[in-house]
């Protein structure tokens with residue numbers, strides 16, 4: 001309001017008179033303005049009041065003007081100043097002149113009036129302002145309450161987050177808080193899953209049954225889809241008129257007003273919140289939207305954080321899993337086993353109990369892996385793991401150490417025989433064939449058992465004792481279990497030592513071949529030589545092939561060793577040929593060479609390769625090479641075996657069956673395979689003079705071989721009596737100590753120079 005001036009307070013009841021006029025009766029409050037010549041345009045001469053007239057009843061206005069002290073004020077001075085002038089001169093009225101022109105009068109009364117008016121106006125304004133202020137205050141208070149509530153809700157979200165990882169709890173709490181805050185009847189949160197689809201709905205104002213009927217929202221369509229895709233908020237005052245409101249599922253309660261905001265953080269949209277129908281019926285306003293957005297932002301931070309925590313947790317879990325479990329079978333691994341063994345030892349020690357450790361190694365797993373491939377091998381390991389686990393009680397642990405090695409931990413044994421029972425149960429469970437990729441696969445296992453506290457006091461020792469007894473079980477023919485004894489320990493150590501040295505033997509040139517002559521009984525001439533490998537180890541001395549060949553087969557080392565034997569034998573036969581004494585050389589083949597280690601599709605069989613290379617390198621005629629295979633080799637994979645034998649036969653090499661009579665002795669297959677020679681096993685020859693049935697067997701084999709046009713070589717002939725019997729049975733060729741032990745190449749030269757062998 002402006003400053004109050006004299007102009008604002010001019011007195012309205014002013015009577016303009018001429019100076020020569022005589023006063024007449026007027027109202028008590030009137031003031032006379034006296035002019036010369038004209039009341040409109042004349043010169044202002046002064047003022048007179050009712051009191052002046054009463055005091056001088058006979059005077060004309062000119063006298064009264066002259067009698068009154070003349071003071072005037074400008075209209076722009078403040079009322080305060082005017083009052084001060086009146087006070088100073090004892091006046092209650094003043095003329096107001098602006099540049100000599102009469103503007104009116106100001107009286108104490110008019111000023112008072114104006115002041116009262118002004119005060120009233122000010123009071124009114126103050127009231128309005130006060131109300132405004134009160135309203136604003138109320139607004140501020142309500143905002144601060146809302147903000148406090150929002151803050152509280154956000155804090156609760158974080159608290160929930162700290163105490164639970166279940167996101168739906170978090171969201172439920174979020175949507176409830178927000179709906180309450182904005183007084184919305186319905187509210188819901190939808191969160192996007194990894195593939196961008198809307199998942200994880202939480203509702204408020206809608207019961208679980210209805211929520212179920214509403215079902216999932218159409219993904220990406222309708223209004224709410226827009227909110228997510230465009231990352232924008234949306235406010236509708238009347239949904240029924242909006243063309244895209246069809247995006248709501250049909251069972252959703254009818255809604256009029258809608259507020260939807262995205263839950264987004266750093267351009268990443270996590271989902272959306274929608275609220276509808278405020279309880280007071282009003283549409284959602286900008287403040288509601290701001291509040292919902294602020295809330296959604298808090299929620300997005302929480303979700304972002306929760307996701308990060310979840311991701312870290314999952315990563316930690318999978319790291320933890322990887323550290324303690326075998327990825328293929330899902331069984332615990334060595335690390336977890338260590339924990340369990342330590343715990344078991346602790347309890348067993350306190351309760352004076354025993355612990356059993358079973359070390360299980362599959363017997364023919366390598367063959368399965370090599371012939372059927374790694375995928376089938378892996379499947380087999382999984383099935384084996386399941387069968388082992390099925391044999392165990394709660395509290396026992398099956399562990400995969402790696403490869404085809406498993407451990408069973410029996411933490412609470414009262415009797416060592418219980419460990420034996422479990423072992424035999426496991427062996428039995430492995431007997432039925434496994435159906436792997438349309439193949440029926442048979443496997444067995446060798447199990448070694450060690451017992452705490454009898455055999456060892458910690459995990460490493462328990463495993464090593466069980467490992468030792470497992471080797472012993474293998475040695476005893478596989479598919480059985482053995483307890484640990486100190487002798488076994490020695491034997492296992494030897495086996496392990498052997499393996500270590502065998503791995504280096506080939507490259508360190510520690511092998512050589514000896515040759516045992518095969519003799520024509522009638523003439524004494526040498527018809528061939530069987531190549532027999534010898535290993536002279538600098539550390540172990542002479543090692544028998546009966547000891548290291550099975551190990552070479554188990555470890556796969558037989559393949560390079562076998563190739564070396566073929567090459568060396570062919571070179572030797574070629575050198576005999578070169579000096580004019582062509583002699584056939586017979587080479588033993590092991591099953592592992594025959595049934596190969598993973599052949600690549602379309603590539604040549606590794607054995608065929610090795611044979612061709614050896615012949616080629618030595619430049620040897622194929623008919624001077626004989627390949628000895630056992631009956632059991634023949635019986636595995638009949639079709640592929642037949643194919644390979646035919647190929648070898650076509651090359652021109654000769655084929656013989658070693659140890660004939662000890663295996664299936666199926667005579668019928670002899671007709672089917674391109675075999676040239678049968679070698680009667682030395683076990684029959686050994687007792688031929690004393691055991692009539694052995695004699696009968698040898699007789700039958702010889703007769704049948706003759707029928708089939710096969711040569712027969714009897715092995716292990718040590719005595720003249722045995723030789724006589726064999727001659728009687730018309731067995732033409734023999735091999736054995738009677739004529740000669742296996743000879744070094746130099747010794748062979750000496751014998752060859754003699755031309756014939758005499759027993």
Ligand SMILES: Nc1nc2c(ncn2[C@@H]2O[C@@H]3COP(=O)(O)O[C@H]4[C@@H](O)[C@H](n5cnc6c(=O)[nH]c(N)nc65)O[C@@H]4COP(=O)(O)O[C@H]3[C@H]2O)c(=O)[nH]1
Pocket residue numbers: 516531532533544545546549562565587588589590658659682715716717718735736737738742
């Ligand atoms: N008691 C007795 N034994 C006789 C007599 N005549 C020969 N022997 C022995 O009987 C074994 C015959 O070889 P095998 O049955 O193929 O049995 C062989 C063969 O299965 C395997 N082997 C030897 N060299 C090789 C090889 O280069 N490759 C493969 N895969 N196996 C081989 O090792 C086995 C043992 O070979 P060796 O110790 O050389 O033992 C040889 C030989 O020394 C006899 O009159 N009395």
